[in-house]
Amino acid sequence: MYNLNDLLIFVQAVDSGSFAAAGRQLSLPKSTISKRVAELEAALGVRLIHRTSRSFALTDIGRDFYDHARAAVIEAEAAEDIVRRRLAEPSGTARLTTSVPTAQFRLADRLPALARAYPKLEVQLHVTDRFVDLVQEGFDIAIRSHFAPLPDSGLVQRRMGTDRIILVASPDYLAERGEPETPESLTGHDGLIVSPSKRKWVLSHSDGHAIEIEPKARLMADESLVLLESAIAGLGIACLPEMMAAESIRKGELVQALPSWTAGVVTTTILTPHRRGQLPAVRAVIDFLSEDARRAAVAEE
Secondary structure, three states: OOOHHHHHHHHHHHHHOOHHHHHHHHOOOHHHHHHHHHHHHHHHOOOOEEEOOOOEEEOHHHHHHHHHHHHHHHHHHHHHHHHHHHHHOOOEEEEEEEOHHHHHHHHOOOHHHHHHHOOOEEEEEEEOOOOOOHHHHOOOEEEEEEOOOOOOOOOEEEEEEEEEEEEEEOHHHHHHHOOOOOHHHHHHOEEEEOOHHHOOEEEEEOOOOEEEEOOEEEEEOOOHHHHHHHHHOOOOEEEEEHHHHHHHHHHOOOEEEOOOEEOOEEEEEEEEOOOHHHOHHHHHHHHHHHHHHHHHHHHHO
16 A cells, blocks of 8 residues: 555645655655655556656656545545644633623624534523622623723733714604704703713713713613613613614614714623633633624624
8 A cells, every 4th residue: 555645745746847846845855755756656556757857747647646646635635624623623611791781782693603603612601780700700701891991800801892872762752852953952852861870971072072961861770771672662862882772773763863972982891811711612702702793893884
């Protein structure tokens, strides 16, 4: 039985057009290439290549042998690639924690895609609005949305995305009450407020100008989904992350008011303990969510 590596050398010699060129491609001396092809011919008992100092050409049987040898090399490379991909495929368990709104509007449609991409990976998501200590409670990843920079906690931080906080209301509400033309006119509108301590909205214009406005509080809720549904129901104007309101705007359930003004920016960050972040399963989740968010942001531009 001939050496299967000699098939690769033979195919490379034919593809390169000379032993010298094949040697350069394979980082082997020309003499080694010539010797291995000669050993292959001896094992087969046929001449595959007519070669002189001036010519290099396949024999008839050499041409037929090359077609099959090249197919064998391609199949061998494909087999090796499958093994490498299987060995590199993340497996194991990754434990995530995040808040209710982040789970609903950032992860609900992405985790199924993650599961399909990595079938050997088990993802455990714990959804809660309380603060979770990753290290003490044994979580690998926390995904947190925040308005101010996160404090230095010793955790590795990776930004997942940012969202503008926009003003939205239902078409019926605006038809009845009139669409605000300036931030000052919001004082005559019903506002859907996060809490009694946050009755005022600080709005920023695209030119950098900022103003503080206090609408009439119609409803207060520290749950974003309640504010979203209340806005859709026509109770008033709400300040919500753009991603959260995007689907309702697309359906025509909500309209953006004062589109040149925003009520800040919310940042979503992936946090992980340094050592846990080096685990293949955890790294796969972080990379997938970060890249998925980046592609989504590019698609929206």
